[in-house]
Amino acid sequence: MKWPLSKRREKPKAAQPTAGPAGVGASGERSIAIDTGGGDFLGNALTGDNTRVVQLPPEALRPPSEVEAPPGLDDLPLRPGTFVGRTRELQRLDAALSVPGQVVVQAVHGLGGIGKSTLAAHWAATRGARGHAPIRWINADTPADIEQGLADLTTALQPALAHALSVEKLAERALQWLATHTGWLLILDNVSNPADIAPLLARATTGRFLITSRLATTWHQATTVVRLDVLEPAESLDLLTRITTAAGPRNLDGAAELCAELGHLPLAVEQVAAYLAQNPLLTPRAYLDLLARYPATMYRHGAVTTQAERTIARIWNITLDRIATLQPLAADLLRTLAWYAPENIPVTLAAPLADPPTVSSAIGVLSAYSMITPDPGTDTLAVHRLVQAVARTPDHDDLHRTPQGIAQAREQATANLLTALPATWNTPATWPTWRTLLPHIDALADHTAQDTGAPRPASSAAPGTSSPAKACSPAPSDTSNTPSPPANGSWAPATPTP
Template sequence: MEAHGDRAVAVGGDNYAPILTGDGARAVSLPREALRPPAEVAAPAGLDNLSVRPGLFVGRTAELDRLDGALADPGGVVVQAVHGLGGIGKSTLAAYWAATRTHGCAPIRWITADNSSSVQEGLVALAGALEPPLTDDALPPEALAERALQWLATHTGWLLLLDNVNDPADIAPLLARAHARGRFLITSRLATPWHGIPTVLRLDVLEETESLTLLTRIATTAGPRDLDGAAELCAELGHLPLAVEQVAAYLAQSPLPPPTCTYLPSTRRRCTATARSPPQPNASSPGSGTSPWTGSPPSSPRPRTCCAPWPGTPPTTSPPSWPTAPPTRPR
């Protein structure tokens, strides 16, 4: 027996073993889990990746009730969308509802969905959480994402929160593959493309009493303090939840002077300057309004029911969580 040519291999006798030839060739030993159909994979304990502490949530009763009602309707897949300005509390509402309401969904998975790559990363993370042995380079990311899709398509009762969707096309394959099986809750700044989705909520700024409650809770984290002018300050900020939260965090770090002496005068100066020269759109955050550090507060119709987000905005790779203390600088 002989072999001809570069890197040729000849094997004789009763030999059983992998044979690798060529540059970059490697052998991959798949665990038994990789051969098991996803339909036979049970959800292990601890699969949820949503962590919340609802102490700083205020208002939004009507919106929470609407989400409850949509989930209670009979039928297959339920897709719900929440849209509104940046910093208005969309992700906060979604996470709070998922964590505190009696919806009976399990597991609950948070996926950042601002682009198609992020959606795939979320599916890969789900596949790894379902079957940890597969994350050891056993399967490429594309194969892991496919297994996650197959698992979703063959199981019921789960809830996926798709956060910050910028293009409905990024989540369309996921919605199509997992039809009639689980529940979706989508957050997005987009207002127009949600045709065919039965429940669409539009969020607005806080009510006056709710923005004052939010500011007071955060600003007094370290203890009681003088909040003279706080209501007027909230009005100057347009009752935008993120703006109120950022200013309250600033006040919490400067406990001595009241808002009338520290923040309110500078806010008015910025508003006056902005009135003379309209602000330019924030390229990195289109349609998000303005933060208290960069311009005048957005004006918008008064909502009937609103909520406030917990300190900080949700991270891009994991679900929102409340910090143990207010942030020390704006985000």
Template sequence: MPAPDGRKPSGTVVGGVHAEGARSVAVSGDARLVQTGDNATARIVELPAEAYRPISEVDAPPGIDNLPIRPANFVGRTTELDKLDTMLASAGQVVVQAVHGLGGIGKTTLVAHWAATRTHGCSPILWLTADTPAEITQGLAGFAAALQPALSTVLEVEQLAERGLQWLATHTGWLLVLDNVEDVTDINPVLARAGTGGRIVVTSRRATGWPTGTAVIRLDVLDPTESLELLTGLLTASGPRDEDGAVELCAELGHLPLAIEQAGAYLAQNPFLTPRAYLQTLDTYPAETLGHGGVDTDAERTIAQIWRVTLDRITTIQPMAAELLRVLAWYAPDAIPLSMCQSITDPPTLNTALGVLTAYNMITPDLTTNTVSIHRLVQAVACTPDPTDPHRDPTAIEQARDQAADVLLACLPDHQDPGTWLTWRALLTHVDTFTGKVQSTSVTDAKAQILTRAGQFVLDQGMHTSALIYYRQALTEYERVLGAEHPHTLASRGNLAGAYQSVGRLDEAIPLYEQARTGQERILGPDHPETMAARNNLAYAYQSVGRLDEAIPLYEQVLTDSERILGTEHPDTLKSRSNLAYAYQSVGRLDEAIPLYEQVLTDSERILGTEHPDTLKSRSNLAYAYRSVGRLDEAIPLYEQVLTDSERILGTEHPNTLTFRSNLAFAYESTGRLEAAIPLLEQTLADRERILGDEHPHTLISRGNLAGAYQSAGRLDEAIPLYQQTLTDRERILGVKHPDTLISRNNLAYIYKSAGRLDEAIPLYQQTLTDRERILGDEHPHTLISRNNLAGAYQSAGRLDEAIPLYQQTLTDRERILGVKHPDTLISYNNLAGAYQLLGRLDEAIPLYERTLTISKELLGAEHPTTRLIRGNLAAAREATH
């Protein structure tokens, strides 16, 4: 009946049944629906009795494990599998961040294989994808539904997840795998409430932030043999295949399991493609290759995509981290100094960025060396443009490349400071990697600058072949970016010429020097400092090949120009004066050389100071000139002073100090003080081997010098092996045609002659003379020395009919080229006179001896050892006439 006030009843009729109150229920017997008084409708579900059992009494049914498909091509990882066994066998709750590591390193694969194959005694096995809280909740809900299927239609997801957690907390023997955890805080509720009755394994890219007590396993790349096994297993799964290039491909992929699998799947579906061909494709098309696998490869499981996901996460935390990664991607993958990062951003931001990259295993820090390392494929992806990837926008990649160049260039230290050499050696690998990665499309000359700096360092270190490579590449870059006639290009051409000269390839060096000089005179002008430097370098090259008639006028022109343009007291003017003095000394014009050396030293002491490194060199040069003319009583005190000052100012291990020590030893040897000379030479050799290395050119020089001192002391059994070793090393390091190699061959021949081994000495002398005539020319001073030495060997063997024509030719050439008053010309006079004397041609020998003695007294002094030797020879010849 109607309500008294005429309103309808508050309840609603359902199938003839109505609910009176706002939350009262009306039940329809035929539809099994319920509706409350406020119009909410729901189904009625009849639950079986077991659904009402407490969760602690619910047993896990058989077959509830939800492991992912077991990987078919699992290889290696024995150590990590054993660690999982050990950790999970311990008492109490064990949370294992089992396998934190770089994306694609194989964390999921490892744990899935372990769970499926190892006897761990855990049941059931619950595998949850844990990259987000929602995924964890969904996984726990699915587990609860599997335990009690009837509840899945009654309870909400959150309620089911709660029931799943309650089950874990009230049972034992289970294994929970939380796979691919992105944020440790996402799993804290599970870790806190799961109890201690089971075991928990976590996989994550995160390296840090785990709760105290977590046992951690860091997963690294595969061993090379294991990665090869994985690749060839995939490649040959359907039958034999060409495995050419498989080893190299695994190395290029950095032995990263996912990359190996991706390559293997692609190769498996392309029967005409070999691993080497894939490697070439990867080099030419890195973005496309790293972004695609086989037909059945999940697009989300390619190398490029999994790291994009990681970078998405990293960028939300610290955007600079992604920028830093793009810069570091241009260097070598290992041992990148932290100092290279310091100019990229401010310290707080840098520290945060490094921390985030470390936390996500995108870099690996080494606290003992203050360096970081990056997997080579992470680098390959990070420096490969991809317009579809916000982290690899082409513009961002170019900016990172240019910034990497600027950072590297700024980090390259002074190559002449020995204190920086260890730093240089550490940076060379990054120089090589950067310059190799940067294609010839950059519009800046930064690559050329880096190559030039590296060339300067390795040239000073005696690494001549490497210097040639760097300088060639630098010149190519300068020509491409700046043009053939830019001043930097011209300077680069001169650098390459210097490298050619250092390896004795003067036929290639001189044309480059000439081009550089001509270009700089035309573009910069004849008075520009770089033009004068180019002219000086060309003069030195001419001097090196014995073209002194061309070298000396150039040196004189450079000095005149330098005095006019820079002033008589400019440091470069002092160097030019010293260079001219050395050229005069080379042609025996010592009466002109010595005053120049003395003037340079006086000016250097006054202008630069008595302790300036250039002043020390000037003092040493003057001492050398004094020694050349037999003024040893003046030379030795200068040498001693230079060495004492250099040890105090530059240090006992500075390269200049080692050179000065060697020079003093030579002076002692010249006066017969072998007991003082030999210890100095031994010390110098030991220091150079330790500081410069066994194969540095200066070390080879020291070894030869010590051999010479042993020879002078009659210790031939010690001298000969040193000479042999020096020759072998120079042939291997410098090449058989290098001028220093020819010197070593000459020295070995000389000691064989001294030991009476003429059958070995003469062929060496002949070979050396032939090589010098071909390489240096017939008139080079070293060629004249070889001709004289071969004549001496013929004389010792009694072959005077062959010796005398060689002596005569050598004397004629020396008189014409070096002048009659050159020390080498004196030697030729004396040697020819001696040969005449042996043949009894005293009427020819005595006048030659007399002329030689007169010149020697004038040039060297009456008491010089050479003068005394000639005087004795003359006396013997005169005695033979009676």
């Protein structure tokens, strides 16, 4: 293939010499003539397109070690107007004392929406301000964000450098400043890759870092590691009540049930409370009804002040994108686990998805990003109930929740249960297995009936018992309470016979 010929570019003709004062002349493209009056030239002579002059005061040329931080450089985001609970976590952050000549690194990790950034902002504003200056907040999602945050620190310290140095050089100057000063607090919010901040941590020899991240397993070298969990029921109810009634008294019928349905996840409670606040005629119980009938719509929408990327449905999308890139099976596993009870899910229910190394890798990735919580003592997994609910809700606009993908996950969850079920159910030796699986059998049946409209199969509890838990815990001498197999239903065939 021949490339098209381009017209030869003609060389510009040399400019004709021009006579300057006292006979001084200039020739050639972009030439200038300067009359020094017989003395030395002390000044700037510039030529060229878009040429600009930056004049720096002498103090701007001082090395970073000699630059002191003036008052007023703190740049914390707006503090949350409503903050509840977290007493134990705040005390753990307080406990790490700064030591001369040592850097303090604290990490707060947890599920997206659990309140990591809120905790960091509240602590920095109310407790971290004691003895720390300046306090700087850096969004740490990407290396570019971190570099820009460091560059902003330099220009805050020395505004004259804003247009004199590149972002890269400004960031390097900030690193030098941090390495030669103490007393500062740097908050690195939402770190997605520890490698992005490794050079920053390595350069600092004093001061304090407060890191927030969804990653749970990479902070073993930190001074303090805080795992953030959901709010206590009373705390989430307090949060919902404060936001909903900020403009005046409201009918809060169903508020406690709504908080439980949201799994006491702070972000979800805040967003639902804001939605209720802007809809004075809507009670928490009415919201529960809408959530049951239109889950995809309610998870996708929030109040007018809710950012689209921060709605309940989208809060985990970025994490799932990264998880699917690292280990494609992990996203499939999460959708499968969404059909079981949220706690004490036996690892054996994940085994049929792939070979053991791949399944182990998928569990590890989900655990690292706080999407599931493994319990090594019992070989079980836990998934936040709101994560499960969203993962089971089809949405054509979400690649992780296509109707086809969710239907396949439900079928996989059913097949995995059938694989794990004992061949016989009326033998005492099989009762521990039934005791473990019955909550997930019932959950799968409930979710299938609720989320697909299929009829709910008969309860797996034995006749005369009040609950599956009682049914699967019979007294050995009383065979009338032996656990019954799951009833035939749309979600599973009859229990296999030996």
